[in-house]
């Protein structure tokens with residue numbers, strides 16, 4: 001069963017923000033890579049926690065046990081989304097960046113001067129900065145080159161992985177230009193030298209199916225506000241991977257996974273919202289098990305998003321003075337995110353002109369600063385990025401194309 005334009009029109013009614021009253025034409029949210037809108041079910045789930053069980057976990061009384069039950073269910077739902085064995089592999093945090101700082105610090109405590117960590121030029125700063133910080137304690141940080149075509153230089157990756165490599169921190173999909181990276185190759189290379197593989201799937205998770213067990217990653221991070229949920233960071237740890245790490249934690253804290261890296265009291269209401277977002281997404285698929293429904297929904301929505309992104313990609317590159325970055329849609333996996341520069345205006349000027357027409361797109365480097373620099377787009381003010389979400393329509397993309405053509 002495909003996800004069609006008619007399904008999209010129906011789904012849009014689930015997102016109150018898409019109906020936001022205000023002056024001018026309807027708001028057109030094409031900034032999903034920056035953060036997606038949330039369906040009513042997520043808003044209701046958050047309110048539900050504040051209404052029914054706004055208490056701390058692990059108490060003896062009913063509402064506390066209710067919030068325990070919801071936290072367990074949320075971990076289970078995320079496990080189903082990622083293909084993890086169970087909820088014990090799922091830790092929550094403030095956002096991906098904060099979790100990755102905690103993870104890199106914990107791993108870093110076990111490294112010695114001269115040990116090597118490999119990062120890439122393509123990655124979001126959230127999967128570079130936390131690892132670059134380890135250089136201060138004598139760890140050697142190597143960067144895999146980004147090629148002008150927007151793909152990683154896999155020859156360079158092979159060269160940079162050495163017997164001293166302890167960690168490869170790699171993005172799964174670029175939030176700036178949509179490139180999808182070869183995680184299977186990364187796993188083979190890291191496995192051969194006994195290094196950990198840490199994957200940033202923040203931009204991948206909303207668009208393409210994940211199977212952490214098939215990928216055999218040690219750690220994978222994502223962020224629920226990119227897949228129609230609230231602002232919650234998620235860390236997947238392979239069974240046992242978290243156990244030996246010297247995480248920042250209190251002596252009173254449960255040292256077992258998944259709690260070992262979770263400091264303080266979590267945002268229970270938002271985490272229950274993550275559960276609702278996953279259930280909402282699964283509602284587009286059929287099957288009995290949550291994982292099956294999620295995979296079916298992901299397959300269909302992914303094809304819809306790719307079709308729209310390809311339509312926009314192929315049309316925008318025909319505009320005079322426009323240059324499109326990253327791989328095109330003729331090959332394999334690619335996120336539905338398309339970035340351009342224009343000859344006669346900066347991305348910020350274009351984004352401001354579009355904003356005046358209620359078209360929301362992002363400009364700049366989106367924290368993928370090194371990638372934008374390597375691609376030569378930093379001096380001209382960065383990229384103008386368009387993201388396709390499950391609620392994006394072809395009409396919205398046509399509106400964007402017309403506005404760009406009229407500028």
Ligand SMILES: Cc1ncc(COP(=O)(O)O)c(C=O)c1O
Pocket residue numbers: 033034095096097098124126127171173174175200201202203222223233
């Ligand atoms: C690819 C990628 N990685 C990491 C992050 C950081 O995520 P968070 O905002 O949850 O820290 C983002 C945010 O835009 C992203 O797009």
